[in-house]
Amino acid sequence: xxxxxxxxxxxxxxxxxxxxxxxxxxxxxxxxxxxxxxxxxxxxxxxxxxxxxxxxxxxxxxxxxxxxxxxxxxxxxxxxxxxxxxxxxxxxxxxxxxxxxxxxxxxxxxxxxxxxxxxxxxxxxxxxxxxxxxxxxxxxxxxxxxxxxxxxxxxxxxxxxxxxxxxxxxxxxxxxxxxxxxxxxxxxxxxxxxxxxxxxxxxxxxxxxxxxxxxxxxxxxxxxxxxxxxxxxxxxxxxxxxxxxxxxxxxxxxxxxxxxxxxxxxxxxxxxxxxxxxxxxxxxxxxxxxxxxxxxxxxxxxxxxxxxxxxxxxxxxxxxxxxxxxxxxxxxxxxxxxxxxxxxxxxxxxxxxxxxxxxxxxxxxxxxxxxxxxxxxxxxxxxxxxx
Numbered sequence: 001x002x003x004x005x006x007x008x009x010x011x012x013x014x015x016x017x018x019x020x021x022x023x024x025x026x027x028x029x030x031x032x033x034x035x036x037x038x039x040x041x042x043x044x045x046x047x048x049x050x051x052x053x054x055x056x057x058x059x060x061x062x063x064x065x066x067x068x069x070x071x072x073x074x075x076x077x078x079x080x081x082x083x084x085x086x087x088x089x090x091x092x093x094x095x096x097x098x099x100x101x102x103x104x105x106x107x108x109x110x111x112x113x114x115x116x117x118x119x120x121x122x123x124x125x126x127x128x129x130x131x132x133x134x135x136x137x138x139x140x141x142x143x144x145x146x147x148x149x150x151x152x153x154x155x156x157x158x159x160x161x162x163x164x165x166x167x168x169x170x171x172x173x174x175x176x177x178x179x180x181x182x183x184x185x186x187x188x189x190x191x192x193x194x195x196x197x198x199x200x201x202x203x204x205x206x207x208x209x210x211x212x213x214x215x216x217x218x219x220x221x222x223x224x225x226x227x228x229x230x231x232x233x234x235x236x237x238x239x240x241x242x243x244x245x246x247x248x249x250x251x252x253x254x255x256x257x258x259x260x261x262x263x264x265x266x267x268x269x270x271x272x273x274x275x276x277x278x279x280x281x282x283x284x285x286x287x288x289x290x291x292x293x294x295x296x297x298x299x300x301x302x303x304x305x306x307x308x309x310x311x312x313x314x315x316x317x318x319x320x321x322x323x324x325x326x327x328x329x330x331x332x333x334x335x336x337x338x339x340x341x342x343x344x345x346x347x348x349x350x351x352x353x354x355x356x357x358x359x360x361x362x363x364x365x366x367x368x369x370x371x372x373x374x375x376x377x378x379x380x381x382x383x384x385x386x387x
Contacts, residue, residue, distance in 0.1 A: 034058030141316035167307030170357030189233025215264025241281035
């Protein structure tokens with residue numbers, strides 16, 4: 001049941017609104033002035049606040065401003081019998097959801113209230129989704145090697161320094177890139193990921209820098225590239241070691257001048273992005289083979305972060321088991337399963353060539369095939385698919 005706070009210095013109006021809203025199945029609390037309202041708001045959460053503007057002591061605009069500081073996500077509907085356009089505009093500018101004049105029109109009140117509740121629900125859903133998304137990209141583990149990665153990320157995230165992330169496939173290089181973005185001053189901006197290995201060399205430049213209409217046969221309209229889309233945020237160039245030399249030259253120019261030119265275009269477009277890259281290759285060897293530009297390497301590797309293999313941090317396997325079991329059981333909507341110590345010891349003996357990606361797949365397989373508690377025999381029977 002939605003909770004509504006009604007603030008008005010006139011008892012008759014307070015009681016009338018309460019009767020109407022309780023008839024509509026809302027739970028209603030009353031406050032005769034701004035001071036009482038703020039006391040209630042300190043210890044209670046409300047889905048919507050209805051607030052009169054003209055009140056003795058503290059007027060509605062003051063209440064609105066304090067409420068914006070205390071509960072910025074709570075929609076506030078201002079009501080007044082002395083309203084005019086200027087009052088309404090001022091209320092909206094200071095953060096009110098809407099403004100209603102007295103005498104109150106019942107239909108207008110209920111519609112506005114419903115719309116405000118919809119906004120409140122959306123805000124709540126967004127917070128839940130962000131929390132879930134944030135959990136998907138946690139860097140899990142307490143080993144010295146993974147703690148070193150976390151510490152490095154926390155130290156450099158607030159800067160715009162370019163970061164090169166190295167490590168084997170499946171170690172979690174993308175998680176490091178996302179943590180860098182989420183802890184940066186650009187966190188509200190976009191995070192744009194480009195898998196350089198998955199895009200054909202003849203298309204990579206169009207993908208990164210965009211193209212003008214008619215630039216090539218299939219270019220039927222103008223298209224923004226990933227660098228433009230990432231303006232104000234972070235671009236993550238995954239598997240940068242697989243990028244063609246011609247595309248590398250253009251990326252180097254972006255890093256030097258912060259401008260791009262679309263394929264088939266002449267005009268220079270300013271971009272403001274933080275560049276984070278990752279590779280599973282040894283770029284020093286790629287430079288010796290003339291597969292990677294040395295000048296680009298030095299531009300990208302202002303900060304180097306190496307993500308260790310799972311085999312180098314097997315002490316993290318118990319906490320990884322707990323994390324993935326909780327995550328996967330929640331995704332499947334099944335009761336939470338457990339894993340015993342002997343099973344964990346057996347998992348620690350394995351060689352994880354696919355690292356965290358392979359480990360998660362094994363845990364998912366065990367959850368599907370095993371009973372409530374995963375034991376050593378289960379690991380021996382199901383951890384390796386071809387056994």
